Structures are given as C-alpha cells and as structure tokens.
Amino acid sequence: MILASLDGGFVGDCISIFEHMKDHCAPNVGTINAMLKVYTCADMFAKAKELFEATKATHGGLESSGDYSSLQLDSYSYKSMLEASASSQQWEYFEYVYKEMILSGFQLDHRKYSWLLVKASRAGKWHLLEHAFDTILEAEEIPHTSLFTEMICQTITQGDFGRTVSLLNSMAHASLSVSESQWTSLLEREIATLGMGKLQDLLNHLQSCSLVMEDPVPNILKSLDFISGRRLLEGTGSCTRTESVAGSIGNLESDGKNQDYQHVDVPGRVDGRLPSLSLTSNSCNLFEMLDAESSANASLQEEIDNLGSQHSCFEPNEESYFTDSTLDLLTSGIRIPFSELPPASEILERWRTKQED
Known part of the structure; x- marks a missing residue:
C-alpha cells in the first residue's frame, strides 16, 4: 500500500x-x-x-x-x-x-549505482570512488565505464599521468568504448577547473608513451587534439575576424547597393578601386562611437565594433585616407551621413568620459 x-x-x-x-x-x-x-x-x-x-x-x-x-x-x-x-x-x-x-x-552494485560514486567523487569524496574501484578489481570484475572515466578525470586533476595511461590501457584491454564526443564533454569540465595547460601536458605525455591503440584510446587523443585546436583558433580568431572585416569594407564599392559611390573622387584611388584601409587609433575610436550612436543595421554595427576593438591587428599610419566621401560610404550601412555626425572632438570627449567612468 x-x-x-x-x-x-x-x-x-x-x-x-x-x-x-x-x-x-x-x-x-x-x-x-x-x-x-x-x-x-x-x-x-x-x-x-x-x-x-x-x-x-x-x-x-x-x-x-x-x-x-x-x-x-x-x-x-x-x-x-x-x-x-x-x-x-x-x-x-x-x-x-x-x-x-x-x-x-x-557492496554497492556498480553496474546500477555507479552514478552515486561519480557524484560523490565530484563533490570531493574521490577516495570513496577509489575504494570502490579497487574492490571491484579485487573481485575480478570490470568496473563500470563511468567509474573508469571519472578515475581518469581525477588522475588528470592530480597530474598523475602515469596512472591515467594505465587506466586508458585497461579500458582498451577490457574493450570499453567511449566516443570522441563523450571524451570532449568530460575533458571540457577539466578545462573549467584546471585550464588548458594541464590537458596540453596530458596530450604531450600520451604522445610520448606506450598506449594500446584500441578504443577508447584513439578517441581521447582525437578529443584532446580537437580541444587544443579549437582553443588555438579561439585565441587567434578575433584577429582573423578583423582582417576579414577590413577586407569586406575595402570592397564595399563592388556591392550593387553601393554602385552610386563607384565614381567618388577619393584621394589615392587607383583604376577605380579604393586603396587598402589603414586604421589609426582615433579612427577606430570614432567607429566605436558611431556604433553606440546608431541602432540600425545590427550586423554591420557588430562588424564595425569588432574592427574598432581589434585595431591592433593593423599598422597605424599618421596620414589617413578618410575623406568626407569615404566616411559617407562606410557609414551608409547605418544610414547616418558623415556630415550629420558629431564632430570628432565631441566624440573623443564622450569616449574619455566613458573611460573615466
């Protein structure tokens, strides 16, 4: 009842x-x-x-x-x-x-209740997981896959890469399968607490030692390579993005929407083409203020904002190519003629006020 x-x-x-x-x-x-x-x-x-x-x-x-x-x-x-x-x-x-x-x-049935030990381990009771793991091995049984993966995560945390290798080889001998995506999910959790350096050290260690190249070992190597590559791209992606934005702005006159500007007399034009844009620090700050003043065309605002925040990727010149006509061209996407924008001194004063705040 x-x-x-x-x-x-x-x-x-x-x-x-x-x-x-x-x-x-x-x-x-x-x-x-x-x-x-x-x-x-x-x-x-x-x-x-x-x-x-x-x-x-x-x-x-x-x-x-x-x-x-x-x-x-x-x-x-x-x-x-x-x-x-x-x-x-x-x-x-x-x-x-x-x-x-x-x-x-x-004894706790590890095939049904391994999640209890994993949860306890992540709450700071790793020694309970280790005891259960050793007890299962002493009984000549194969621990549940989740116990293996949690043990590996804990040995990575402790920097005990030798034991990490031993556990990985044991999983390969026991034919336990863990996919690349599952490894990635587990290792991303370690990045949050340890940083990328620890996983990079693990990858270097794994590449220099003897491994059983059967599942799940190849998958964890692929996962570590993927995470390392993605973190590297994230570190350089902002600069690459800025260069792409600059290239897009430099070719605006080729867009059908801007054909009316193709014959604007711009200093430095060669064969009807605009020269490469060279952004100075003041120019980048100007574009940041333009972005703050306008709410139209959100996608172009984002491009301009990224360009201003990453101006260090370009070589600054003392001499600027920005004439009134060129600025009208670049600000046409946000529909504010350059002649109607506040003077540069006012924009820079606002910027200094924001910095002080």
Whole structure:
C-alpha cells in the first residue's frame, strides 16, 4: 500500500499508512526500505536519516524493545540512504553510510549505482570512488565505464599521468568504448577547473608513451587534439575576424547597393578601386562611437565594433585616407551621413568620459 501510494504521488498517504501500521504490527525491513524510498523521493532527508538511524540502532543492541526491535538493514537500505544523502548534498553523511555499508559486508552494485560514486567523487569524496574501484578489481570484475572515466578525470586533476595511461590501457584491454564526443564533454569540465595547460601536458605525455591503440584510446587523443585546436583558433580568431572585416569594407564599392559611390573622387584611388584601409587609433575610436550612436543595421554595427576593438591587428599610419566621401560610404550601412555626425572632438570627449567612468 505504501509503494502504491508513492506511485500515485500521495506522499502524505504513505506516511499515514506507515504510522497507522505501527499500531497494529511491527514494521519489517521491507516496510523500512519502502519508507526510505518515500523519504528520498520526497526530498525528506531528515526523516530518512531518523528512520535509518533508529533501525540501525536496534540491530546494534542499543535498543532491546520498541517498534524497530530485531530489524536488520540490508543492501537496499544502505543504497536508499546513499541516494537520500546524494540528492540532499549531504556528502559527509554519504561517506558515513558508505563506510557502514562496507563494514556490514555489503557492496554497492556498480553496474546500477555507479552514478552515486561519480557524484560523490565530484563533490570531493574521490577516495570513496577509489575504494570502490579497487574492490571491484579485487573481485575480478570490470568496473563500470563511468567509474573508469571519472578515475581518469581525477588522475588528470592530480597530474598523475602515469596512472591515467594505465587506466586508458585497461579500458582498451577490457574493450570499453567511449566516443570522441563523450571524451570532449568530460575533458571540457577539466578545462573549467584546471585550464588548458594541464590537458596540453596530458596530450604531450600520451604522445610520448606506450598506449594500446584500441578504443577508447584513439578517441581521447582525437578529443584532446580537437580541444587544443579549437582553443588555438579561439585565441587567434578575433584577429582573423578583423582582417576579414577590413577586407569586406575595402570592397564595399563592388556591392550593387553601393554602385552610386563607384565614381567618388577619393584621394589615392587607383583604376577605380579604393586603396587598402589603414586604421589609426582615433579612427577606430570614432567607429566605436558611431556604433553606440546608431541602432540600425545590427550586423554591420557588430562588424564595425569588432574592427574598432581589434585595431591592433593593423599598422597605424599618421596620414589617413578618410575623406568626407569615404566616411559617407562606410557609414551608409547605418544610414547616418558623415556630415550629420558629431564632430570628432565631441566624440573623443564622450569616449574619455566613458573611460573615466
């Protein structure tokens, strides 16, 4: 009845049935386990802990009578309490229950509940994962894949690359498969805490040692290469982007929308083509102010903003090619004629005020 009420979502009825039952018969371990499940699902950690401790105390001889006399917790009881502790982030009590479970002769089924150990490891209880991992190996079983990957992540964190290699080779011998995308997801988490340097050191180490080139080893190497390459591109992408923007602006007159400007008399024009633009620091600041003054044509605003913020990619010249006509051409996309823009002195004053703020 308790479990049926839980399936229907009637947590209050579960508790009422349990309390009413105690007036007519003594609860057994099945009833205790059912209520531990109820309290876990209802996020009632305090109630689960109280019931768990009361039941455990009777078996220890601390209570000789009462509703919980002659009860003995089983593996399901400990598993339920571990789940309740994990869901409530009670990691100290989680460790206490895990140790009590081991001392009572029970083992956590790693094929079903490996996620509990992984979650505990990420919460700072890595030694519990390591104990479970060694216990599984001593029983001549193959640990769950998630335990292997979490162990590898932890050895990377500690800089113990020798053990990382040993774990990877063990996974290859056990034919455990982890895809490149799965490795990438796991390793990205390490970047958040360690930075790219640690993963680069790992890649260098893996490339210089003996590896079993079977799944999942090739996939982690591909993942490390991918992450390293992407981070490198992210580091240089802004400059490349600026050069692309400059090239686009330099060829605006070839766009059909701007054909009216093809015969504008611009100093330095050669055979009807504009010369390469050379941006000075003041020019870049001017474009940043133009971007702030106009809300039209958002995509061109973004291009101009990127160009201004990355002006160090270009060689500044003391002599500027920007005449009124050229600036009208470049600002045509945001539909503000250059003649209507505030004077440069006013723009620069606004910029200095922003910098001081």
